[in-house]
Amino acid sequence: MTTIRRFCCNDLLRFASVNLDHLTETFNMSFYMTYLARWPDYFHVAEGPGSRVMGYIMGKVEGQGESWHGHVTAVSVAPEYRRQQLAKKLMNLLEEISDKIDKAYFVDLFVRASNTPAIKMYEKLGYVIYRRVLRYYSGEEDGLDMRKALSRDVEKKSIIPLKRPITPDELECMVDRFGWCNHSSYQLVTSCVFYLFLSLLILVLLRYNISL
């Protein structure tokens, strides 16, 4: 029983049951609101009867040329609503928006290398491990970059796995280098200053004289 609609600020006050799960990160406000301000079509919530929050997905679209892709930043379901394929429905929605509206080449996501249940689920949804990112999570755990090709990538070039693992520094961050493009926890830890002080971020924009 899933009403899937755009996520709005008030949902931040209602998603505690989802976020108290230890694997679900609760980001700071500018993080969520940046996603809402920039990619509102990539941030959806699923509601059950009584308007209970069942789960949500947040993501974005970014990259240039053939790297133009949808990205899943977080997807999480409350314990009460698990084992009902809700994550799948949410993922499908994001894929559809990336595919049909934004005409992206692929969708990607990062997952802890140790999170076997999640990896299995993504594989079931058609994602393949594209590459391993060394010490991506807080400089400790490796991350896996998983991808699924969309209809625009006819030859499925975007998902041919890389042979060697890469380091977080090698991750191309295609929108800009100032933290908008979040590579999930890695960026969160290493450059949280950007999120903490939004004005600093604008400083950086100023510095490179990116016009508003």
Place this chain on the structure above:
Amino acid sequence: MASKFGLAGGIPERRVRPVWDAIDSRQFKNALKLSTALLAKFPNSPYALALKALILERMGKPDEALSVCLSAKELLYKNDSILMDDLTLSTLQIAFQRLDHLDLATSCYEYACGKFPTNLELMMGLFNCYVREYSFVKQQQTAIKMYKLVGEERFLLWAVCSIQLQVFCGNGGEKLLLLAEGLLKKHVASHSLHEPEALIVYLSVLEQQAKYGDALEILSGKLGSLLMIEVDRLRIQGRLLARAGDYTAAASIFQKILELSPDDWECFLHYLGCLLEDDSSWVNGVLNDPIAPPKFLDCKLSHLPDEMFDSRISDASAFMQKLQADTSDNTIRCPYLANLEVERRKHLYGKGDDDKLMEALMQYFFRFGHLACFTTDVEVFVEILTPDKKTEFLEKLMKSSESPSPVPAKALGQSITLLKVQQLISKMYKLSESELEGSACQMVETYCKNLPLSKDLDPQESMYGEELLSMVCNVLVQLFWRTRHIGYFVEAIMVLEFGLTIRRYVSQYKILLLHLYSHMGALSLAYERYKSLDVKNILMETVSHHILPQMLVSPLWVDLNNLLKDYLKFMDDHFRESADLTFLAYRHRNYSKVIEFVQFKERLQHSNQYLMARVEAPILQLKQNADNIEEEECVLESLKYGIHFIELSNEIGSKSLTFNEDLPSRPWWTPTSEKNYLLGPFEGISYYPREDMTKDREANIRRVIERKSLLPRMVYLSIQSASALLKENIKVNGSVSGPKISSDLKFLLERYAKLLGFSFSNAIEVVVGVSGGQKPSSTIASDLIDWLNFAVFLNAWNLSSHEIAQPDGNGHGHRPGAWHIVDSLLEMYVLEKVRSMDPQICSPCVDLPILVQLVTEPLAWHVLVLQSSVRSSLPSGKKKKKGGSDQPNTPLSHAIRDSIQSVCGTVEHVTKWLREQINRPEDENLETILSFLHKKGQNEGGPGQVFKILETSVSSINETQLGERISQAVKAWSPVDVARKIVTGKCTVASKFLKICESKLKSLHAMKQQIAQV
């Protein structure tokens, strides 16, 4: 701009880059050096100055930074030839903003725009300034200017959003919307619209004016194709039709949505509502709180003629049948739950049929009974059944469980559902004690028996049957409430700790434990559990209600300080950055988010918890420093002598408060932080349904904030009053003189009395009466702390006022009677609380928080008054030597001496009791706790049965069945360790409290010595 040709603010970029590099790498010293060098080269560059100011601010030198900023501003204004580019201004703006001088940044931009009225970039900067200031009118004017300049759609939409903000968040009248509509209409006629968000805003402007027809026309026209997600477009269309009253058309649109997404429950409710021509969810002004929507959806059905109702209902049923038949996805619940909703509407119409409803419930159970959400799904429908039918339903379920699903996980799910429905229907309180015990045992058994199912799960994944242990806890606490047998309570703790040993991530267990430990007085342990929930960012607003209220009345000051500090920092950071994020939404043309962001910020600013924390944080500071009057005075100075809080107290009455707490996660016995059923006698309440208490809470919290925010000022004035006593008419802090202090304090006392529900003179009568024994001590028991505060401040006021009539009639010069009132009240209530404390180690510590408050609030403020009196009566410093005429005022000195003596005695009672608690041998404590769990006789009821099942299952684990991980975890479980933790937790709280008391005693002893020298 100049900078695009290698110039930044008029300076070649290669010269600026090193400064930025240094800032980026946070080498501010180096950055400062480089920027000074840059300034030497370009002494008249406002940009170079702005850079320097930024660096200084980052180095924590705000004053210097501000003065550099002001020089830059002056340069900008003075010299017309100076380049005035956006880079310079925005750098300056950031510096000003960080220095809390947004207004100055705005005026720079205003000046620049005045000089270069066609520079779009500057105007955008100015718009941004107004966004930061929430000046919606000026935003609108600036956006219109930009729109006129370049005719771009986005600037028009900026203006329209600014208009909407005036209407929703400012004082703009709804007529303004007509202006917005006009602007849009004109633009659409000449340029059409190109962004989906622009269309959404256009539609919302029309909808807000109830011009549904116009909106529908636009939506179905060419512009409608801007909305590419079909379901989204249909949802808007359906809503507009419904609001326009065209229910037939609306119903068919919602029907279309359901065909596209058959699991959309909200849409189904709209569909059914429209079919039955029910306008209750569409009428303006019936907006429910978006955070806590009501469980029971209101419906209006009586206007429909009988036949029409029947035919519409059968249409709906037929459509649901079709949806059921069409879908192969067996996770889709909506078309099945829809049958229940149809039955509910029939019931509301007066055509209810319990048998049919029950049949629908059974069907739903057969299909989805194994899901964890089954019970919450059907809760509202079960409520409709008559008690007899409920029982019948339960019986049917039980019967069906005799042939469980062949899939073990499903069978487990079904049996859990059965237990949940049992709790839902039979209302725990109606069951006998032995029935309750039986049910708890059954749940634990089921849990243990099914552990092997989770054998191969990843430790991160939720295990099968996890919720059983939460349910056991609920039953055991109910048993405790009913029998007052602490054994059940300890058992509940053991069960949950057992669950956490097996999988340490279950947040539901942690929350329950947190409340159990709090109730037991092992607050440090509760806090540990809270911390393990990793509550941060916005969760602090929604989750910290679990712990914050208990912490506020505890002696765990360091932890409390962290809680308050983190929370306030989070909120204040958000308020600071929220405007930047709003501007980001403007920039990315997501206009609907603009309004959402501003409204959200307002919602958080009105958060009851936030306002409370803002008052509690300074009060905590005052408590922490109350043993040293000089330090306390520093704190008071930093609080501007409490003046701002008086303002808050004045305003709070007219403020609407928001409640953002996630209350459904609270345990049944404490549905809100103000309520704890366990404190009262058993009264037949269990956890369904929860009442909505927001209205009561709002009034109550307003009162508390109003009262509490008077405290800092009253403490300040009391100290002043006591010191003015012997130095009559000495100017204090250059402004407040003796008589002024007295009248100010009297004014606040009158207010305080009024907030307690009494006139000033009646309130005096009450404290005099209670302290003298003419009135029973229970008279003031409900607002005890406030009453004692009143008595303390009254005495302080009395020292300098010379107004009050002698209460006890024995007229000494300075009315020791008022001292006596305070002393005896403190003694009376502290002793009462100490005596009432149960000596048992694991009994709930109900009175401890009150005792802590007595010592750390009224008693602490009184000690401050004493310190102030003693200080001013001491022959101190030069003044004394010069004047030398102050004679110790004998009756007053006596009164002070007596009071010190009395307060000392009172505190010593507390320390004696605390030491007894702390020094009790641990073994004895452990034994006491564990003894509750071991039953004496074989066949008696009582606590211990559930625990026994756990013990048995631990001793008989089968490693091959359970797998290594779970077996190891089960083996690691140690009830003795849990008991030890409880003991340590309670002792930690006692020790912290003891420390506070000892510090007070130290201060009192020092005073004794000082006054002996006078």
